[in-house]
Amino acid sequence: MTSLTGTALFILFPLLDAVKRSFFTAMGGRFTGLRAYAEVFANKAFQLAAANTARFTLVCIPLLFVVSLGLALAVFAAADKAEIVKTGLLIPMAIPAASMIAVWRLLFADSGIINGITGAATDWFAAPYAFPVLVGTYLWKNLGYNLLLWLAGLYGIPAARFEAAMIDGANGFQRLLFITLPSLRPQIFTIAALSLVNSFKVFREAYLLGGNYPDDNIYLLQHLWSHWFASLDIDLLCAAAAVLAIALFAAIGVLRVTLREAT
């Protein structure tokens, strides 16, 4: 009851208010119907931002899955010997975004360390490098967190299953495919959902790296929302947010149904 009250007060009601605002003018409250939604979908900046956000999500989440799971399996197999690796992978989570960006600038600036080593004059914050840099930033930041979640799931798998499989002659890959992965299904859903949410937080790094108007490849939905708020295009902002919320709910719903069916 308490958590429902809190969720309703701080999440549900504001969401409903935002949806409501998408049907009215920013000031004056005049009803405009679906005009804002039509404008949002027709807006080229929104199209670019949505495409970039979707591309980012579709690239990052599978990549994060594979890399973090691989690392988790390796750490799991190494047991106590990998404590330092585990700790090291968790450090990026503790570093503030602004501090991280300061280091990134040292590395990727025109006269930065990387260009100094390679001897090139690459603009890492412009196409075609801006997107990979942002993806790398996201992976670096979230690897450790996902690793912990995978490890929690791995430690929860009864050892007897592996022993039984080994007796039956299953090799490592077969044990991975038929025991480990199915046992991690609950974690897959959780990690997928959390990774999806965390992928939107990368706006901080994109803003700090590229400013208000970064390279087109890393121009995300939050940039657009920030500018719409500054110009009081609240109806457009809320309409875009409602569209995104629906897309996210749909994605999580599909994920849930898919994983349940697979079970």
Next chain:
Amino acid sequence: MIIYKKLIASLLCAATLAGLAGCGATPQTPQESVAMGRYIEEAWTTPEISERWYLSGAHLRPDGKFAVVAQMNAEPYEIKYYTTADGTQWAEETPPWLSTLNGVAGYFRSIDFNSKGEGLVCYLGTKLDGSGEELDRIAMISADGSITDSAIGEDGDPWDAVSHMGSDGTIYAEDIEETEDATEETTSDTAIVESALPEEEPVPSIMPLFPRDVLMGEDGMVYLTTQFSGSGKFDPITGELTASYLTEAHSFTLAGGEAVQLLTMGSAERAGHTVDANSLFFSDAATGMLNRTLPSENLQIDNGAAIAGGEDGAVYIANKSGLSRVAPGGDTWEQILDGNMCSLSVPSMNPYQIFPHGEDEFLLVFYTDQSLRFFNYTYSEDTPALPDSELTVFTMLDNRTISQAVGAFRQQHPNTLVNIRTSRDIAEAGNGDDVRAALNTEILAGKGPDVFVLGDLPLDSYIEKGVLADLSDVVDSLLETDSILPAVTEAYANKNGIFAIPARVNLPTLWGDEDAVAAVTDLDSLLAYAKSHPDERLFGNMTPEHLLYQLAPGTLNSLLKDGAVDIAAVEKLLATVMALSETADEPHFYSYFGTEEYLSQIKGYAYTFSDGGYVAATNTPADPEDYFAVANNRAALMLQFLNGFESVMQSNGVINKRLGGMTWDSTGEGDWVSDVPDDMVDKVFRLFPDSGLYEPSCVVGVNAASTQPELAKAFIEAVLSVETQNTDLGDGFPVNREAIAIGADAYQSHYTSHSYSTATEGDPSFPADEMRLEYAWPSKPMLQAVADRLSEIKTPMMQGYPLPIKYAMQECLPLALDKIINGESTAGEAAAWLAGELSLALEE
């Protein structure tokens, strides 16, 4: 157990909800608890004086009347004396000492009396019998009104020679005697400046002491402080210095047997005590021994202050933050008058003197518009301590016109407190984006300020979204009486109304050679003129970067078309800039301006296009090379944004030198003047481009959600009133016609307005006679010519530019030019690149 947990959880929820509800409630204050009592401001009249007269020497007489001296600033330098009992009417008096003084005083400085009727007058002139050199002198006034010379400084400066100007106008340091070769330069620390005055013209011989405060003590002694020599107590009969006080102090007063001095800047050391600025020094008046110091940083004294001692020994200080008092021997300041609730906070009003009088009354004398104004403050116990209503005005940066308007508004609405909020109040540690976000949050919540100063705010969005109220009723009444320039009422208007008005305007102007000014009306004709006059240098600085900096503002409106960058227009601008630059043999005429040493001082070019609320950087010439080049006939033209009548001085001085330099005017005030011949004033400058483009400044609007729209509109009227607009604050010309007429008819004496610029000695291409630019107040025909141009304005600069595009264009234009200069792109490619950079912002 579970039930208990549920109960506790429910109570926590309820408490949270109640707390949230309580946060939004406004506490009701019972009527009985409203604090009562505050000082009421009353503006006094001033004596009616003619042009070329000025007021000074305000003092309180032993009979309780206030008196002030008026003097002509031209031959025969006559002095008049006025008194008033209550500030409603002034009477001219002719005390016995006045006629004697009129015969000898070239420049009146100050006058003071003690309670016994003994007084002194400080003046620049000869002795009372007409003999002796013209020096700063102090004469003593007896109780019967007779006047006699004092012995103080009768042979010169009481502290030996401080500084003096020789008969040829050269200024000498204190330790160098005047030699036969009057133009000899030295390298003394006190600035030696070789005068540019021709030898054959007569120059009056004056020896300024630069006295600050000259007070008549109850002990019959004279308390004299100077700007450079020192501060001390003198015996008027023997001329002997009997006590010495702090030299570096800014102000001096006597209170309770102590000499009280105010140090406003720097630091001072005395008797082992070292203190920094914003401190008071208390010394024994009789001996000069330091008693104590009182640091007073919280009073923000560094922006100018006046001090006075009360009969009870208390010390009063008046500055922009208000009027405060410290008790005798005390160390805690008590604010008795808040600057925000009186004229102390008005930018043009500089507190000059304080006169406590009567029962809990004060007269404050302000120095403003080169004269004095008087405001009397009377304590009213029946008036609430705070006004019963508050009007909030938001401006991103401190705005002098708005602060000035508060004074005008308060005269009509004394019971309304105007609260000026700036970006610091909205988002203390944030940048402009944070401030705008915080402000928009307030607006969306139905709150926000009552009045906006729309500089650096998304003005077009606010108009489109209905954030701003329609000001048509305010504007209509002003247009009916032809009180305001019509163009400014159309700047931010659409079919639904008028939503914002620039309260000030800056003019982009072109100055220089008569033929060139006639021929050049826009960018195309500028390039055509340059090509057809290959032997004539166009500007002093012909680097592409400088040309873009100068020429871009006038073309910005054409760079954006139908919501997209007009690539052809951008290409044309960039190509024209490059073509113009190539017409000059050398990028700099005076090579020093191209050296690293000079460039490191100006640290690159800063584009700041004023869209209201603050003065644009375009008003501050980043490069004086153009001025010197035109003045010395080395180049034909220069561009300048004029931001008020005072800003005309410099361009006027440039043209004056170009046409022959300063001339001696014996018919006026008998001094050097820098007038441009009357038949030339309309030929030596023009608006550029000639399309009527202007730069809006201090754009104001009313919040449509304001709960007191009538008061907010009344404030707008105050901003546009002649009382606000007739003061030149350096943030633009007035838009009020009466204020424009006053400005065009304004007079400042050459003596007070004379100034000069000096170029560096580090450039061999800079001959000695070209290194100095002198200027003074322009002639009335020149000012009127500028005023006439105000009537020609039509279109505001950057009209229709969304805020992000303003910044993006500023940033990208120089970068696009750099691509051409570095050979990376053609003009067309650079223009296309710029369009690409701005496309996303435009598509939003």
